Structures are given as C-alpha cells and as structure tokens.
Amino acid sequence: MVIRDIREMQLTAERIRQSGKRIAVVPTMGYLHEGHLSLIRIAKMKGDVVITTLFVNPTQFGPHEDYERYPRDFERDLALASAAGTTHLFAPEASQMYPTGYSTYIDVGGITEVLEGKSRPGHFRGVATVVAKLFNLTKPHVAVFGQKDAQQVAVIRRMIKDLNFNIELVVGPIVREADGLAMSSRNTYLTPQQRKEAVVLFQSLKLAEARVKEGVQECRKIIDEMASLIKANSSGVIDYISIADNTSLQELRHLQPGQSVLISLAVKFGSTRLIDNLIILV
Ligand code: AMP
Numbered sequence: 001m002v003i004r005d006i007r008e009m010q011l012t013a014e015r016i017r018q019s020g021k022r023i024a025v026v027p028t029m030g031y032l033h034e035g036h037l038s039l040i041r042i043a044k045m046k047g048d049v050v051i052t053t054l055f056v057n058p059t060q061f062g063p064h065e066d067y068e069r070y071p072r073d074f075e076r077d078l079a080l081a082s083a084a085g086t087t088h089l090f091a092p093e094a095s096q097m098y099p100t101g102y103s104t105y106i107d108v109g110g111i112t113e114v115l116e117g118k119s120r121p122g123h124f125r126g127v128a129t130v131v132a133k134l135f136n137l138t139k140p141h142v143a144v145f146g147q148k149d150a151q152q153v154a155v156i157r158r159m160i161k162d163l164n165f166n167i168e169l170v171v172g173p174i175v176r177e178a179d180g181l182a183m184s185s186r187n188t189y190l191t192p193q194q195r196k197e198a199v200v201l202f203q204s205l206k207l208a209e210a211r212v213k214e215g216v217q218e219c220r221k222i223i224d225e226m227a228s229l230i231k232a233n234s235s236g237v238i239d240y241i242s243i244a245d246n247t248s249l250q251e252l253r254h255l256q257p258g259q260s261v262l263i264s265l266a267v268k269f270g271s272t273r274l275i276d277n278l279i280i281l282v
Contacts, residue, residue, distance in 0.1 A: 004091055009092070016048075022046070025134065025135075025145075027142070030072060030185070035148060038146075040081060041084055042243075053092075057126060057130040059126030071185055090134075104176070106129045108159050109153050109236075111248070112128075115244070115266075121242065121268060124155050127152055127156075132159065132165075142169075142170055145170075146174065147173055149275070151249060157169055180203065194270060200230050204279070205232075207226060212280050217256075218254060234267075237269075246264050263278050
C-alpha cells in the first residue's frame with residue numbers, strides 16, 4: 001500500500017497500533033539497493049507491519065549538495081520494497097512535510113559537531129528533524145537504521161533517549177558489493193573508473209583493522225597508512241579519516257585494549273562524496 005498523505009499515514013498507523021500489531025519503520029531516501037532491503041527484512045522480523053519511508057529530505061542537504069540530482073525511481077523502489085516485505089510505503093511530498101511557515105528543528109548537541117557534522121554543517125539537524133517527524137507520522141515500535149551511517153545511528157540513539165521516544169532502535173550491518181564497496185545510492189554517480197578505484201575505501205578500513213590486530217596503538221600511524229593507500233590507488237580526495245571512540249565519537253590518539261572504536265572516512269571522487277566505516281574491538 002502506498003501512502004502519500006501525512007494525515008492518512010498517521011491515521012493508518014494509529015489503527016494498526018489499536019489492532020495490537022507492532023510497527024517497524026525503515027526510513028530511506030529511496031533509490032533502494034540491497035542495503036536498504038536488508039533493513040526491510042530485519043524490520044519484517046521485528047514487526048507485524050513494515051512501513052518503509054521514502055523521502056529525499058531537503059533539510060539534510062547543504063546548499064551545494066546533491067538534493068536536486070539525488071537519484072529517484074519510484075516504481076522500482078515500490079517493487080523492491082514490496083518484494084522485501086514492506087506492507088506500507090510512505091512517500092510524502094516535501095511541500096507537505098515542510099509547508100510554508102515551517103520553523104521547528106531538532107539540534108542534537110555534541111556528537112553532531114565531529115566527522116560528518118563538521119564536514120556537512122546542518123546535516124544532522126535536518127536528519128534529526130525529519131526522523132522525529134517520521135516517528136510521529138508512522139508511530140513505530142521499532143526503527144531500523146544501517147551501520148553505514150554510523151554517526152546518524154549515534155544521533156538518532158541520542159535523540160530517542162533525550163526526547164523520550166518509546167522506540168526500539170535496531171541497527172543493520174553494512175551491505176557491500178562483491179569487491180567490498182559499501183552499497184550506496186550515490187555509487188550510481190561514479191564513472192566506471194571511479195567505481196573501480198572506490199574499492200580502496202574498504203581496503204583501507206581492512207588495512208586499519210589488520211594494524212589494530214597487530215597491536216599498533218598509535219592512531220596517527222594507522223590513519224597515515226590508510227591515507228597513503230587511498231592516495232596511491234585512487235583519484236579520491238580525502239575529506240577525513242577518523243579513529244574515534246564508538247560511543248562518544250571523540251577522536252583517539254592511542255588505542256587501549258578492550259575499547260570499541262569507530263574507524264570512519266569520507267572521500268570525494270569528483271563531486272561524489274562516499275563514506276564508509278568499520279567498528280573494531282581493540
Ligand atoms: P539512505 O536512503 O541513504 O538515507 O539510507 C537509508 C537507510 O539505509 C539508512 O539507515 C542507511 O544507513 C541504510 N543504508 C544505506 N546503505 C546501506 C548499506 N550499504 N548497508 C546497510 N544499510 C545501509
């Protein structure tokens with residue numbers, strides 16, 4: 001079932017709740033790939049009803065980012081989402097989500113100031129705002145997000161806690177292409193040459209993992225090696241490479257045994273910005 005109207009979504013969600021069924025929601029911006037579908041399958045196990053939301057959210061894009069050219073294919077998304085177990089596809093219009101006069105935003109402090117938040121000012125304000133709105137519209141018991149956007153998961157977790165949303169957060173692992181490149185709707189922007197080179201992102205994360213397992217503790221050393229690998233094997237321009245505490249997202253200098261660390265990076269291939277990450281237990 002496709003729902004476009006926000007009031008209809010809210011009434012439908014309310015009826016589902018009153019019938020005693022559990023609602024699992026999977027927020028997406030569409031142009032679905034196997035990463036999204038894996039989350040829908042997780043949602044199917046977690047709820048009686050799966051609402052997949054499809055909304056390219058203008059407030060999370062910066063002024064010079066790819067909002068206008070973000071790939072869109074509604075019919076394909078509908079077929080893929082349904083086949084994976086979506087019972088309701090919610091695809092609202094931006095004009096209904098943000099009507100004239102709209103002026104309320106959610107700012108999650110602290111963890112939004114580093115990594116993606118630093119490179120993309122206002123991004124997480126847009127993300128937190130739209131996710132809160134989608135929660136109010138789809139009334140889920142469970143919300144499923146991907147580890148691909150590790151900082152987004154941390155931001156949503158913080159917001160759920162701070163704003164007392166009564167929602168279980170479930171995180172699905174990163175789904176990768178056969179060569180290791182993390183699936184992303186933005187991979188479609190890559191030229192064949194860039195697509196080949198982009199595998200170096202995952203290779204650099206695996207290199208970091210190997211160094212950690214070998215006992216290297218100095219983060220700078222690991223980051224420098226990752227950067228060298230990327231520069232030697234691609235035309236990618238590094239935005240950041242970070243080794244951070246997986247909870248606070250604060251950068252680390254030295255690794256301590258027992259620590260859970262988030263190794264993450266953002267690299268630009270032409271105008272296409274790709275992100276990837278790996279969580280490692282030291
Ligand atoms: P997006 O459509 O890019 O906003 O992503 C929607 C959801 O799918 C987010 O929770 C993402 O983290 C998740 N996602 C995107 N790519 C992947 C992937 N390769 N593996 C797992 N989850 C993903």
